Amino acid sequence: MITGKNPLLPSLLPLGILLLGLASCHESKYLSGDQALYIGNKVKVVSSVPITRKQQKALAGELDDLLRPKLNDKFLGFRLKLWIYNIAGHPKKNKGFKHWLKYKVGQEPVLASPAIIQTNADVLQSHLENKGWFRDTVVAATFVKDKHLIATYTAQIGPRYTIRNITYPDDSDAVSNRIDTLQRGSLLKKGEPYDLDNVKAERIRIDSRLKNHGFYYFNPDYLVVELDTALGAHQVDMFMRIKDETPDAARTVYSIGDVFVYADYGVNSDTSLKHGYITPEGYHIVDTAHYLRPIVFRKTMVFQPGNIYREDDHNASLSRLVNLGVFRFVKARLEPASSVDSNDKLNAYFYLVPTKTKSFRFEVTALTRSDNTTGSEFSVSWRHRNLFHGAELFTAKVYTGVEGQSIGIGKKVSTYRAGLDLNLYFPRIISPFDLNTSSRFVPRTRIETSYDIFAQSAEYTLNSSRASFGYIFKNRITSQNELTVLGINYVHPTYINPQYQLSLDSNIMLRRAIEPTFIIGPTYNFTYSSLNDPRKLRLPDHYYFNGNIDLSNNLLGVLSHSDVLRTGKQQEIFGVPFAQYARFAVDFHYWHNFSKYNMIGFRANGGIGISYGNSSTMPFIKEFFGGGTDDIRAFRSRALGPGNYYRGNPNTTPFLPDQPGDIKLMFSLEYRASLVGLLRWAIFTDAGNVWTLRPDTSRPGSVFTPQFLNDFAVGVGTGLRFDFTIVVLRVDVAAPVRYPWHSNGSKWNFRGLTDISEMVFNLAVGYPF
Structure with missing residues (x-):
């Protein structure tokens, strides 16, 4: 280990100063006799009345943001782009490598002039007056050395009006x-x-x-x-x-006269047509192609004849028509009514251009993980946006995929998946009860059904059937509610290899993963995102919150008086034990933006599942897991925990079955910055774990205790993000620095930072949060 001062520093420091000096002289070489490179701005605030240092700094920063033009970019104190611009010479053609280097990579010198300095001073003076500092002055001064100019702007302020x-x-x-x-x-x-x-x-x-x-x-x-x-x-x-x-x-106060809706508008449409179906509300529906049933407009429009004109109703009607998803273009025009008796009325004309109602989509995806897993999936989707001429959206998806994981020399686990997913959305609430949804947004009723087949090598085949009925609605632009009134999920194995059955008898985790499960109950999901509000996009701070409540068979469990912990016997539906539980989960994100691509983000994620009555444990598919590309990235997916239980290092052991828990806590902190072009960079740390709610004799150390912080796993990492705007490709490498299964005093261990076998490489699409 080297202690004391680094002997290289005294020699490197003069060398660095010399290089910067040469670069500066090189910049001056390309300037004519009366030119000066504009290299710096300084803003000073001098107040004749007491002002706090924080206020002074804030005002100076506010004024500095107004200065123009933007100065040449620096990299490590060196104007690299300007240097490239200068050495590229004078390309003779408007194309070729030199032209690209000079004008695409390089940066033209920003030259100072008296006009620029005076304009900046005038802009700062005007800004001070706009903020209430009347009759105050801004004085500009310049300092020039070796054809490099620095401007200083001094704002002399007094009391604010x-x-x-x-x-x-x-x-x-x-x-x-x-x-x-x-x-x-x-x-x-x-x-x-x-x-x-x-x-x-x-x-x-x-x-x-x-x-x-x-x-x-x-x-x-x-x-x-x-x-x-x-x-x-x-x-x-x-x-x-x-x-x-x-x-x-x-x-003048205007009210709404006649409302004409051209439901199948095109370039050849005859807008002089004033006849058509008239709804009880007074809408004139001109729809010669019978594209939509009139009830759609009665349920969607809030712009009603006879009402006083309201801009909110105007915008809400447009928004709701767009959100139906059946129109490619929506436009509204208002004009004074021509009738002599209607001088204070406005006739409204809505022009709606239908979109294509049917579409096919083919999708192929591939994946690879650091746990030697590779795979791909192929899917075909069909979409109909107007199934019953009532703006109903119907989607059907058929998919199949395969994954393979090497778990040792000559050993490989292959999993196959195939299924069908059907969804039908109605643009209204189908219910005898009023959910009191906002008139600004179109609520939806959703009916979903799906069937999934999952087969692992020749060991077992698992079938899953799901069906649900519920609603999706919004009361604010920033939040969304999803209420599933009734959800049914039936999971059961259709084949188990006799040899694999021996493994199930000795490994409870493997057995629980494929045990028959019957889940019946409601769920509620609430999502808030400040990014959904266009007015808040320019703010530096943004928030996201998701809360989920999932209940199963609570009423049925009460009626059947089931208590498996006391009696040891489970009640059944169609020969399958039904699950009884209450599950709660939350996910919170916070981002602070320093600039467009430079930000810091924080995430807190957690949940708890409580099984009772007819269930001694949570259904496997409703448990919480730790580790993975969007979780604690320094540990392999679903292999971390629970608690300080240890069955092998999840990053080096070839194969570990999923390790579920009833409780989860996870935190992430990530700094993101821009490198060049579409390439971004990030550094992050993740911490957390999962635990069981009750002692598990097969997994000692897994239960949640007041000393839960001692079971936290911690990982650090870095990665690149390729931001293609429509999709973000993410490559991360993360290393564990705290191992929950180690004994006290040795949990913190930084060998993962140098041992590549401990590191986890993640390839994913999208940001982790």
Whole structure:
């Protein structure tokens, strides 16, 4: 081990300085006599009144973001792209390697000029005034050395002006009276600093509210805010008024006249047609091709004749029509009614271009894992978007696949899978009860059925049948609810090799994996994602939450008085024991973006399954597992835990059966950054484990205890992501650094960082969270 100072540093430091100096001189070589390379900006904030260091730094950063142009990129302190631009010379052709190198890889020098410096100073001055620092100044100064220029902008500020009074329009017309009722939710508050952005936002807010009260032709530009800054005490009075030139149409409250829906619109459609089926609500449905049944529009449209015009209803109708999934293009046009008696009415015209109703899709996928597993799957999907002419979506998928895993010399486990999956979605709630869903979104009723065959080598064949009925609905753009009123899942083996049966008799995990299971019950799934709100996409912080409740045979268990732990006997349905349990799971993600491709992410995932009554353990397919490409990546899939139970190192033992648990806790922290082009890079750490709720004599150390943190597995890793926009290909390598099955005092072990046999390589599609 080397201690003390590194003897190479004294010699490397001057060399680094020399290289930077040569690079700087090389940049100057390509500049003419009066040119200077713009290499740096400095923003200083000098206040004549007390201001906190945090506020000073925030304002300086805010001003710095306004400076233009963007300076030449640096890499390790060296302007690499500019250097490439210079050495590429002067290509004679607009193509070829030199042209590509100079203009695609290289970067043109950013030159300084008095005009640029003055423009930046004016922009900063204007920004300060917009934020309430009136009559303050920005002073620009430059420093030039070896044709390299650095500009310093000093913002000299005093007290920030605050709002004393706000006066809204007080005319007697309808629009002024309506604005007067909207003051309560104003974004402009007395005593708060003046901010032009808040003034603009307030005008937009008022315009939006007016459009929801019939003022269709109103516009934010019709509102003007005048300021009085001569009050003293650094206060400002604000006077909002409606411009005199505002047209009468913008001051008029409109209601909806006739609504025409062209349900099969095309370039050759005759839009002069005004006849068609008239619904009880008054919609004129022009659908000569009988593309959709009229009830679809009655259930979808919220833009109803006779109602006061509301922009929310307008947008909701468009959104709901788009979300039906049967139209390729949706457009709405409103125009004043031509009738003499309808001067304050708007006729609405909806033009709907149908999409292709039927489609086929062929898909082939391949996979490889570091546990010597390779495989592929082939599937064929058929989709019909308008099965019964009511915008019903029907999907059918047939699939088959095979996986093979080498578990030793000359030994291989092969698994085959095939199945059929059918889904039918209705664009409405089919229920005698009102679920109180939002009118902004189209709710769906889902009916699902599937059949799956799973065969492992010549050892056993497992069949699974599923059927469910439920609803998918949204009350907000950021959240979604999925309620399965009734779900049935029947799993049973149809063949077991006699030799394999001997293994089942001696290994409870292998036996549980294929034991017959009958699950009947409801589930509820709630999902929240801030990324679904377009207004929040530019924010640096984003959140995701998923919560799931899964219940099985709770009522049936109570009625049958089953208690397998007490009696040792399970009640059956059709000769198969039914599962009785309650399962809860949550998944939380948080991301903080430093820039477009640089961010840090955190994930917390956990759950608990409680078996009781007719079940002594959770059904195998409802258990929790640890390890894998989207889990604790330093351990092989489904092979970690439970607890500190040890049957072999999951990363080096050729074959380990899945190790399920009733409780799971998992945490991930990941930093992502951009390298070049579509290539991204990440470094991460994962921690967690699974446990059993009750002691398991076949797996000592698996039970959850108050000392559960001592059973945490920890892994670290790094990886590359190839971001093709429509798909992300991820390659990770991770190494364990904490082994839960080791004795206390030796759980932390960093040999995995250097021992390739301990490392896990993951190839996956998409980000882990």
